[in-house]
Amino acid sequence: MISTALIDLWNGFGVALEPHNLMWCFLGVFLGNMVGVLPGMGPLATISILLPLTFGLKPVGAILMLAGVMYGAQYGGAICSVLLNLPCHPPHAVTCLDGFPLTKQGRGGVALSLSVMGSFFGASWGITEMIFLSPVLVRVALQFGAAEICSLMLLGLLAGSTLARGSPVKGVAMTVMGILLGIVGTDINSGTERFTFGMTELDDGIELIALALGLFGIAEFMNSVNQQAAVDTKYSNVKFSDMRPTKADLKRTIFPTLRGTIIGSLCALIPGTGPTIASFVAYATEKKVSKTPEKFGTGMIEGVICPEAATHSSVQGDFIPTMSLGIPGDAVMALLLGALMIQGIAPGPQLIKEHPDIFWGLVASFWIGNILLVLLNVPLIGIWVKLLAIPYRYLYPSALFFVCIGVYAANNDMFQVGETLVIGFFGYLLLRLDFHPAPILLGFVMGPRFEENFRRAMLLSRGDIGVFVERPISAVFIGLCALLIALQVYVRLRPPKRSAEEVAVETAATEPIAQGGLARATARTDAPQH
Amino acid sequence: MRAAREFAGRPSKDREERLLRRLISKRDFYAGGMLILFGLGAALKGPDYGSGTLMHMGPGFMPTALGVILILLGIAIAGTAIATPAGVDERILPDHPQWFAWGCILAGPLMFIIFGTYFGMFPGTFMCIFVSALGDKTQTYKSAFVLAALVGVVGTGLFAYLLQVPMPILTWPGAS
Numbered sequence: 001m002i003s004t005a006l007i008d009l010w011n012g013f014g015v016a017l018e019p020h021n022l023m024w025c026f027l028g029v030f031l032g033n034m035v036g037v038l039p040g041m042g043p044l045a046t047i048s049i050l051l052p053l054t055f056g057l058k059p060v061g062a063i064l065m066l067a068g069v070m071y072g073a074q075y076g077g078a079i080c081s082v083l084l085n086l087p088c089h090p091p092h093a094v095t096c097l098d099g100f101p102l103t104k105q106g107r108g109g110v111a112l113s114l115s116v117m118g119s120f121f122g123a124s125w126g127i128t129e130m131i132f133l134s135p136v137l138v139r140v141a142l143q144f145g146a147a148e149i150c151s152l153m154l155l156g157l158l159a160g161s162t163l164a165r166g167s168p169v170k171g172v173a174m175t176v177m178g179i180l181l182g183i184v185g186t187d188i189n190s191g192t193e194r195f196t197f198g199m200t201e202l203d204d205g206i207e208l209i210a211l212a213l214g215l216f217g218i219a220e221f222m223n224s225v226n227q228q229a230a231v232d233t234k235y236s237n238v239k240f241s242d243m244r245p246t247k248a249d250l251k252r253t254i255f256p257t258l259r260g261t262i263i264g265s266l267c268a269l270i271p272g273t274g275p276t277i278a279s280f281v282a283y284a285t286e287k288k289v290s291k292t293p294e295k296f297g298t299g300m301i302e303g304v305i306c307p308e309a310a311t312h313s314s315v316q317g318d319f320i321p322t323m324s325l326g327i328p329g330d331a332v333m334a335l336l337l338g339a340l341m342i343q344g345i346a347p348g349p350q351l352i353k354e355h356p357d358i359f360w361g362l363v364a365s366f367w368i369g370n371i372l373l374v375l376l377n378v379p380l381i382g383i384w385v386k387l388l389a390i391p392y393r394y395l396y397p398s399a400l401f402f403v404c405i406g407v408y409a410a411n412n413d414m415f416q417v418g419e420t421l422v423i424g425f426f427g428y429l430l431l432r433l434d435f436h437p438a439p440i441l442l443g444f445v446m447g448p449r450f451e452e453n454f455r456r457a458m459l460l461s462r463g464d465i466g467v468f469v470e471r472p473i474s475a476v477f478i479g480l481c482a483l484l485i486a487l488q489v490y491v492r493l494r495p496p497k498r499s500a501e502e503v504a505v506e507t508a509a510t511e512p513i514a515q516g517g518l519a520r521a522t523a524r525t526d527a528p529q530h
Numbered sequence: 531m532r533a534a535r536e537f538a539g540r541p542s543k544d545r546e547e548r549l550l551r552r553l554i555s556k557r558d559f560y561a562g563g564m565l566i567l568f569g570l571g572a573a574l575k576g577p578d579y580g581s582g583t584l585m586h587m588g589p590g591f592m593p594t595a596l597g598v599i600l601i602l603l604g605i606a607i608a609g610t611a612i613a614t615p616a617g618v619d620e621r622i623l624p625d626h627p628q629w630f631a632w633g634c635i636l637a638g639p640l641m642f643i644i645f646g647t648y649f650g651m652f653p654g655t656f657m658c659i660f661v662s663a664l665g666d667k668t669q670t671y672k673s674a675f676v677l678a679a680l681v682g683v684v685g686t687g688l689f690a691y692l693l694q695v696p697m698p699i700l701t702w703p704g705a706s
Binding site: 053392414463 | 557558560561564565568572575579580583584585586587588589590591592593596597599600603604606607610622623624626628631632635636638639640642643646647651654655658659660662663665666667668669673674677678681682685689693695696697
């Protein structure tokens with residue numbers, strides 16, 4: 001079992017180290033890092049904007065590049081949070097709490113170099129988990145019938161939508177909306193055109209890229225325009241020489257890194273609790289075990305490293321259900337899975353068997369990519385710091401152009417640019433009504449497969465809806481769904497009795513900027529990401 | 531819950547009126563309302579596609595079911611709007627509505643579509659960036675122009691030459 005995994009991994013390294021694949025991986029990490037550093041560009045926006053670049057590639061190259069974009073953007077976001085106090089991605093909200101004070105003390109470079117190491121360690125652990133857990137999971141999942149897959153998807157959808165931020169009911173509503181949007185187009189079973197309103201361009205359904213760029217591009221620009229003062233780069237002048245940590249720093253970070261990694265990997269195992277929750281739990285834990293909890297928020301290096309390690313460990317862990325079961329835990333994973341589907345690869349437990357080059361190549365490229373990330377960030381920090389200073393008034397029009405040309409280039413079709421425009425407007429409306437659009441993507445990607453499996457399950461059971469609770473495995477999943485809903489209801493109905501710390505972490509999540517003492521860019525905090 | 535108790539002692543007409551006023555000042559009321567509208571649309575249109583039976587589901591089954599779920603969720607969200615006390619941030623519009631900037635951002639892709647279709651990639655790019663850039667309060671016509679020209683040249687070079695996007699760089703309506 002272990003030996004086969006290692007042999008497969010060896011082959012994976014063979015795939016990932018092929019010159020052109022290595023190049024795509026490097027390009028992905030580099031571009032992801034570059035775009036991710038830009039203030040206001042979270043991983044979702046970065047991946048969506050760079051997604052069209054991968055359409056011309058072979059599936060392996062495309063997914064390697066996109067994965068590179070993802071963790072590049074993730075790390076770029078950390079730079080932005082630590083140096084500018086601008087969290088573009090919710091998991092980084094807690095990174096700001098201690099990261100920015102460190103920057104003010106002139107130790108931002110150290111915080112960054114140590115967090116790159118912490119991230120690398122966390123990610124490595126997550127990758128190792130992926131290597132050994134995925135084959136096991138696949139072996140189990142291959143026994144699943146339509147009913148089991150259906151209940152499992154239901155669990156995934158529920159977890160993804162209720163455990164994300166904001167109201168769980170609204171999250172579920174957005175998921176349902178996403179499934180409905182996924183229904184648009186020709187029905188695969190009967191050929192009926194659904195909700196196309198006579199537009200032949202909609203026969204193939206709404207394009208993933210149009211949806212993603214509308215929701216995380218246009219809507220996001222509308223949300224952020226004129227909302228922030230000029231970015232304050234007073235403290236962010238970090239040079240290469242500032243990045244060398246002292247021995248004492250290194251010693252201090254060993255245990256926080258380990259703790260963060262473990263927390264992250266545990267959070268990854270629970271469906272739906274992605275990197276955001278992992279980083280919050282990590283910060284709270286670190287504060288609890290610290291001998292000087294009162295110093296947190298004033299620039300404790302532990303408060304930066306632990307959440308960063310947790311985030312990366314949990315992100316890698318999130319790949320496990322995404323790749324082995326075809327069930328993404330959050331919108332970022334849904335986007336990556338959607339990109340694979342655009343390449344004509346069906347997600348699900350059969351993926352590892354049918355496309356071992358993709359799966360194992362991806363796993364191997366994670367390591368290569370994470371090493372590249374370390375190698376890139378140390379010498380290039382000076383350039384990234386310069387990028388931080390690009391004003392938003394230059395950024396968003398250029399990004400808007402990338403959105404337009406990207407959507408057009410996907411199918412050489414102007415109609416889809418219009419589609420993106422409409423979705424963007426609609427997405428901004430949703431943001432104003434306090435919905436988080438990320439679950440839409442989750443529902444959109446999973447919806448068609450959910451419907452297909454539901455229909456099949458009903459056909460096999462001769463129309464008996466009880467099949468979902470009669471089959472034991474399926475019943476367990478349904479039970480977990482019920483438990484999840486019951487827990488949510490319990491949490492809502494329980495009188496709000498929270499410790500001061502929980503409140504602090506929560507306010508940090510919703511108002512990271514105010515916490516840092518800089519009242520700007522409040523709109524950023526409603527960023528529709530995860 | 532608290533709201534219900536608060537209103538219990540008052541005459542019913544006054545109560546209804548206050549309840550209504552309370553409701554329409556809530557953001558969640560509109561959020562729920564929007565979901566109900568979408569749900570109604572899906573649930574009413576769904577059966578047209580043929581619902582089939584539970585064993586042989588038609589293409590209309592899922593949309594109808596999802597529409598009904600959406601309506602129920604909408605009712606739940608709008609319903610909780612009554613029960614919760616007035617929140618801090620119930621306004622739908624932000625503190626400083628940016629109508630002009632929003633218009634500019636939405637006009638950007640529109641310009642790309644129009645100019646891109648009739649005049650080619652460079653004019654489309656230029657107009658898209660120029661128009662959307664005007665939305666920023668600190669932007670001047672000059673800086674928007676320079677930005678549009680610069681990104682237009684670089685972007686056209688990148689996408690037309692390097693990535694081979696099949697779109698004429700410069701054309702004229704009627705010319706082919």
